[in-house]
Amino acid sequence: METLPQALLSDRGLAYGQGLFETIRVQHGRAPLAADHRQRMLRGAQQLGLPLTPAQFDQALAQGLARAGDALSVIKLVLTAGSGGRGYASPAHPRVSLSAAVFPYSPRPELQYQQGMAIGVCKTRLADAGALAGLKHLARLEQVLAADEVRAHGWDEGLVLDARQRPLELTSMNLFARFGDRLWTPALDRAGVNGVMRQRILASGLSGTGVELCRRPRVLADLRHADEIFACNAVAGVLPVRKLALWHWPVGDLARRLQSTVENWFLSP
């Protein structure tokens, strides 16, 4: 039975989930989406009242990059609120901890990229999160429960609904659906994680594709009529969704195009 060191038991990231993380893909010694991860962590830290500076982020990232070398890796940066405070209440002047760990990156099966993923609908819902909506914080028990459902069912991933039973995201990826030339992705203002890859696609990935964004709320049944569905995150890139229960979708042109775009982001010098 393992026991954690005493110093760690006081860390508020462990004690309460009070912190944030980023998982940054590294290829050829570079992290092409580093600026996006940096911006998200700094903004999140500001929202949580944690005094993280850009220089501190850069230093931790540099440590991770040095350790990753040329290997295809994922750098995980973990920011916590440090120790202190009385019970749940934060210390008046938090002294954050920021750490970098490097993991080898084991990609998803190539077949899932080529032919798409088979997913199911999780029973676990993502509750409305108030001020925590969209943040990549450490309190991720809902995602753990949902991911455990996926593994139990043998799905490639799982669709997670919000408190109103509407499609929100997959357990570890954001969701897109194309209806003709209208591209839809759920709003994440009440729950979910606002992914870096989702943000990149929305900011620059769609130029020249001819689709326009459509943000109206959609119910699960709407997805049945989509021309294509795909999911994304900053580590795995873009994966089409081919099957949800008895519904099927082809691997569409937009997903293929975005896979190519993302590959270029990671390959270009």
Add this chain to the structure above:
Amino acid sequence: METLPQALLSDRGLAYGQGLFETIRVQHGRAPLAADHRQRMLRGAQQLGLPLTPAQFDQALAQGLARAGDALSVIKLVLTAGSGGRGYASPAHPRVSLSAAVFPYSPRPELQYQQGMAIGVCKTRLADAGALAGLKHLARLEQVLAADEVRAHGWDEGLVLDARQRPLELTSMNLFARFGDRLWTPALDRAGVNGVMRQRILASGLSGTGVELCRRPRVLADLRHADEIFACNAVAGVLPVRKLALWHWPVGDLARRLQSTVENWFLSP
């Protein structure tokens, strides 16, 4: 800037909040509510699929008791899902970590016990938690946000509402309100933490008091008409609530009686 050790960054308690904790009050070298904490942690572990055994709990508690000696202390036991798994998904065979930390117990001001606490309504809500409702897990960001509101306002504690705007509990205590001879406490089947002191009061603390339990759902406005309101947890015991915004309540007989009952639990040899 502090950095956490690499081994720790893989711990799922830190990474995702996948774990449970107990805060056990120790007085004169004894923990009178130990059995209640033990039962709650074992049940919670079972619900989360974490293989904690009674013997492991007992060993960790014994370590804590040995370290606490005769000092008025709080033993914090932290159970995590250990490391492993792929991303959010749990490892197929989790190897838990269980740790004990001992903190000196600094009681709340005596005035709060004598005259009651002044509280406010937090903006932070406790979202419906599905399978996580009632559990004392590590993903406690909602409580952190609520407790920070309390500190910012200078309240003694804060009332947290659920997703339907109904009173649920305080940031670190459960809530009771007496209406004549009917004692009400919110149901915690959808959100909140099912406290050990709350459970003890419901199980044995009310015998001879002449009150009967009433569980019907109540709205915030109902509280105005209560004869007395009090809150409790296993470390602080029972504290009356004297004020919420412009509403006031006297310190009632039941709160006094329960304070005495709890004191006896902790003092009797």
